[in-house]
Amino acid sequence: MREGKKDEETKTWKDSCQQRMAGIGGKWQGLRRKRHMKHKMITLRKFDEEKMAEEIQQQSERLCKYRKGNIGFFSYGDASPAIGGGIGVFLWFNSHDDLYEFLADYFVVLAPGPCSADHEAVFVSVGGIVQELAAGKLGKNEAIQKINEVAKNFSQIEWWGTLEDLCHGKGEFQEKVRGHFLDRHEKAAKKDDSIPKEREKEFIRFLAEYGF
Numbered sequence: 001m002r003e004g005k006k007d008e009e010t011k012t013w014k015d016s017c018q019q020r021m022a023g024i025g026g027k028w029q030g031l032r033r034k035r036h037m038k039h040k041m042i043t044l045r046k047f048d049e050e051k052m053a054e055e056i057q058q059q060s061e062r063l064c065k066y067r068k069g070n071i072g073f074f075s076y077g078d079a080s081p082a083i084g085g086g087i088g089v090f091l092w093f094n095s096h097d098d099l100y101e102f103l104a105d106y107f108v109v110l111a112p113g114p115c116s117a118d119h120e121a122v123f124v125s126v127g128g129i130v131q132e133l134a135a136g137k138l139g140k141n142e143a144i145q146k147i148n149e150v151a152k153n154f155s156q157i158e159w160w161g162t163l164e165d166l167c168h169g170k171g172e173f174q175e176k177v178r179g180h181f182l183d184r185h186e187k188a189a190k191k192d193d194s195i196p197k198e199r200e201k202e203f204i205r206f207l208a209e210y211g212f
Helices: 001-034 049-063 096-109 119-134 142-148 164-169 171-181 183-188 199-209
Strands: 069-077 088-095 155-162
Touching: 049 088, 049 096, 069 096, 088 096, 096 119, 142 155, 155 164, 155 171, 164 171, 164 183, 164 199, 171 199
Parallel strands: none
Antiparallel strands: 069 088, 069 155
16 A cells, blocks of 8 residues: 555656646747747838938937947948948947838948949848848848848948947957957956946947947
């Protein structure tokens, strides 16, 4: 009788463990699904370069201002320096969806492209890449590489991420930006080149002018 009772208790314990593990597995699968959620579908607008350039000017002040929790990117003009090539800017957005819509709608007109190029074709190509990114068919790094390939001689994305990444990230671009902000005495006194919390506001003001 004792063995039978012990076997029954063991079975009950195993059943309980299986139920708990199944519950954990279900939660994990849910987290994985959320992690790979698709973003809002991107619809390409009608190409009107003059109108798009005007709209960029109207939004420029808002887009250049960082707000807590924003995600942003840095891009620079890839045209001749004589027509503004090499000038860069950080632009900030409330969400990935907002950033994707901006790239699809305006990336081609951020900087003047060559007169000999088919600007509308580049616009359509960039938009198609952003649509694949928003649909989860491309990762961020792959999308950046593809956008930069088709937008050569227009604009190039050099960085894409959060303020936290700029303050503490280990990438070449992040370290280059912090290197321009921190003077050599500060860097010599610190173990690393991360931006101290008390200087974040100053760093944000610096980013608004970086690239000009």
